Amino acid sequence: MKKLFILFITVVSLSLLSCWQESGITLINDISVFEEVIQQEGIQLVDVRRTEEFKKGRIGNAQHIDFLQEASFLTKIEELDKNKPVYLYCHSGNRSNKAAHLLIEKGFKHVFDFSPGYKGWSAAKAKK
Secondary structure, eight states, rough: OOHHHHHHHHOOOOOOSEEETTTTEEEEHHHHHHHTTTTTOOEEEEEOOOHHHHHHHOOOTEOOOOOTTTHHHHHHHHTTTSSSOOOOOOOOSHHHHHHHHHHTTTSSSEEEEEEEOOOOOOOHHHHH
């Protein structure tokens, strides 16, 4: 119950801090907010970049599901829990946004798109 409460508070906080809703998708622009959220238990972090991009680095413990491999993508997203939050990112926000819309169409309830993508994440980490 405590984990659900923490997850609920996180989702509400995201809604208030540097995020906005777009067609059932919560866009996250703030790297520090995203960094905190992906530390939570019970989330599904998905990197939708190409395999070559994924091999060069990833955020946290993200699983790789290549959005551009359509048949494979559709199969693999069915393995995700539609009732748990799914956090998506790509290189710069375009593919993850398209993937987010597809997940909403497939019945996922809590979809978050990290719009700065791996590019923004890497740039922020390089500055630290």
